[in-house]
Amino acid sequence: MIAATYSIPAILVFATSALLILGGAIGVISVANPVHAAICLITTLFGVAVAFIAQQADFLAAVQIIVYAGAIVVLFLFVIMFLGVDQKFHVSAEPLVGQRAFAVAGVVVTVGGLITLMASSHWVSGATSVSGSPLDTGNGNVKQLGTAVFTTYLYAFEVTSALLIIAVVGAVLLARRERASTNEEVDA
Amino acid sequence: MNVPAAWYLVLAALLFGVGAFGVLTRRSALIMFMCIELMLNAVNLTFVTFSRTLGDIGGQASVFFVMVVAAAEVTVGLGIVVAVFRRRNSTSVDELSELKG
Numbered sequence: 631m632i633a634a635t636y637s638i639p640a641i642l643v644f645a646t647s648a649l650l651i652l653g654g655a656i657g658v659i660s661v662a663n664p665v666h667a668a669i670c671l672i673t674t675l676f677g678v679a680v681a682f683i684a685q686q687a688d689f690l691a692a693v694q695i696i697v698y699a700g701a702i703v704v705l706f707l708f709v710i711m712f713l714g715v716d717q718k719f720h721v722s723a724e725p726l727v728g729q730r731a732f733a734v735a736g737v738v739v740t741v742g743g744l745i746t747l748m749a750s751s752h753w754v755s756g757a758t759s760v761s762g763s764p765l766d767t768g769n770g771n772v773k774q775l776g777t778a779v780f781t782t783y784l785y786a787f788e789v790t791s792a793l794l795i796i797a798v799v800g801a802v803l804l805a806r807r808e809r810a811s812t813n814e815e816v817d818a
Numbered sequence: 819m820n821v822p823a824a825w826y827l828v829l830a831a832l833l834f835g836v837g838a839f840g841v842l843t844r845r846s847a848l849i850m851f852m853c854i855e856l857m858l859n860a861v862n863l864t865f866v867t868f869s870r871t872l873g874d875i876g877g878q879a880s881v882f883f884v885m886v887v888a889a890a891e892v893t894v895g896l897g898i899v900v901a902v903f904r905r906r907n908s909t910s911v912d913e914l915s916e917l918k919g
């Protein structure tokens with residue numbers, strides 16, 4: 631009955647992305663080794679990219695693979711290897727009494743509320759947006775996204791460049807060893 | 819015809835819940851950062867889904883900016899993890915209890 635309403639390929643793509651996303655996410659929170667968690671994170675990010683492609687966000691899917699799975703996860707792996715913390719953590723250790731039970735309760739309430747909200751709302755029955763430019767439903771939307779980012783959201787785009795500079799300087803300051811002070815001590 | 823938007827929204831809600839559970843229960847700061855990435859990706863998936871349903875490119879532009887902020891956040895966060903590891907020789911957040919009264 632579902633297959634009669636929606637096309638089989640769309641359902642298959644959704645099932646694939648859901649499997650990748652949820653399997654990877656559960657792997658991230660359940661495996662003991664941080665390296666394995668990073669590999670599971672790649673699975674989730676790939677699943678999200680599949681969902682992006684299925685919803686006409688081609689450019690974002692490419693960025694998702696290149697920036698997230700390529701750069702951010704490699705950064706995670708670099709820090710894991712650099713610190714040498716790729717031994718197992720005790721997943722079952724629970725220093726705070728009842729922490730896990732409270733976490734389960736909070737997450738169930740939040741997700742249950744979200745799903746109830748989504749199920750009881752009629753998001754798609756309204757008119758399409760009048761504020762932004764309408765979405766092309768053709769092949770690719772790179773041009774459209776570029777136009778939006780460099781016209782409507784130009785100030786936000788410029789602010790992100792400042793944010794990235796601040797982040798780079800902050801990371802360098804945080805991760806740098808205090809060489810100058812030790813040299814002074816040696817000289818004195 | 820594509821599957822309804824509610825399917826993707828429910829999937830994003832579940833992904834957000836899994837990420838939130840990981841942040842609340844895991845002790846390693848690195849795993850907590852990965853779980854924050856999961857939550858950010860859930861929000862991105864919601865943005866793209868609404869962008870498709872409402873036919874507005876603004877949702878995808880928002881995802882673009884979320885990705886930039888996520889990259890900056892990971893850079894600074896991992897810098898903090900490295901700095902803390904130098905001092906404590908551990909990435910467990912339970913070790914960071916100086917401010918406890």
